[in-house]
Amino acid sequence: MRMRRKHNLDERLEQVSDLIIERTIADLNMKTSVAKKDYIDFKQVFGNANAVELEIGCGKGKYITDLAQRHPDVNYIAIEMLSNVIVEACERAKKAGLKNVRFMILRAECLQSYFPSHSVARIHINFPTPLPQKGYEKQRLTNAKFLNIYKDVLASGGEIYHKTDNMNMFEYSICQLSQNGFALKNVTLDLHNSGFEDNIMTEHEVKYSEMDMPIYRLEAYLPENN
Numbered sequence: 633m634r635m636r637r638k639h640n641l642d643e644r645l646e647q648v649s650d651l652i653i654e655r656t657i658a659d660l661n662m663k664t665s666v667a668k669k670d671y672i673d674f675k676q677v678f679g680n681a682n683a684v685e686l687e688i689g690c691g692k693g694k695y696i697t698d699l700a701q702r703h704p705d706v707n708y709i710a711i712e713m714l715s716n717v718i719v720e721a722c723e724r725a726k727k728a729g730l731k732n733v734r735f736m737i738l739r740a741e742c743l744q745s746y747f748p749s750h751s752v753a754r755i756h757i758n759f760p761t762p763l764p765q766k767g768y769e770k771q772r773l774t775n776a777k778f779l780n781i782y783k784d785v786l787a788s789g790g791e792i793y794h795k796t797d798n799m800n801m802f803e804y805s806i807c808q809l810s811q812n813g814f815a816l817k818n819v820t821l822d823l824h825n826s827g828f829e830d831n832i833m834t835e836h837e838v839k840y841s842e843m844d845m846p847i848y849r850l851e852a853y854l855p856e857n858n
């Protein structure tokens with residue numbers, strides 16, 4: 633189902649524009665624009681040289697806001713392809729008065745236009761749309777096409793943190809990560825009963841855990857000499 637453009641979206645985006653990193657080259661033609669570069673100057677954006685972490689598909693921003701509050705010494709950039717969804721994330725972060733988080737209305741396909749190689753310490757991918765239908769595999773955020781992009785933007789020793797409620801998606805992610813040079817650690821098939829203490833719930837996670845569904849989680853990293 634297509635989402636309706638929210639009432640007053642442009643005005644709302646304007647009110648949070650200080651939290652949005654504006655870039656437009658990728659909007660024109662995704663296939664040709666990915667070759668173009670307009671790298672973000674992280675030091676200029678955040679006013680410091682702290683490590684940068686990235687969330688892909690941040691939705692309404694509960695996770696990134698809570699994470700940024702918990703780690704004021706880390707800079708966070710959250711991307712989301714839907715402007716009528718990310719606007720809520722921006723409003724949430726603004727209300728929390730956060731200085732260490734920014735947002736981009738962007739498709740993950742275009743990350744390399746804006747993020748220099750090896751510039752990101754960690755990538756968070758939470759509850760990506762599983763897209764089980766035939767023909768949609770390449771749009772899954774843990775498909776090899778995306779993993780190659782993440783490999784490029786991740787710094788040496790960089791990691792991916794990934795959660796989902798969907799067992800098939802989790803299996804798919806494990807296969808894709810393993811086949812594309814990532815090693816796995818801290819894999820759990822039932823996060824909320826695993827004793828993991830640092831968890832921050834996303835909007836989807838709240839919804840699915842209220843239905844008593846298990847949450848799957850893993851950490852992936854590139855072994856040295858990969």
Ligand SMILES: C[S@@+](CC[C@H](N)C(=O)[O-])C[C@H]1O[C@@H](n2cnc3c(N)ncnc32)[C@H](O)[C@@H]1O
Pocket residue numbers: 688689690691692711712713714717738739740741758759760761773834835836837
């Ligand atoms: C199921 S929602 C999960 C939202 C949030 N992470 C959570 O856990 O509550 C998946 C989100 O990923 C976004 N998304 C899907 N594909 C994307 C892509 N290629 N680039 C950026 N965002 C994407 C969707 O618009 C959607 O908001």
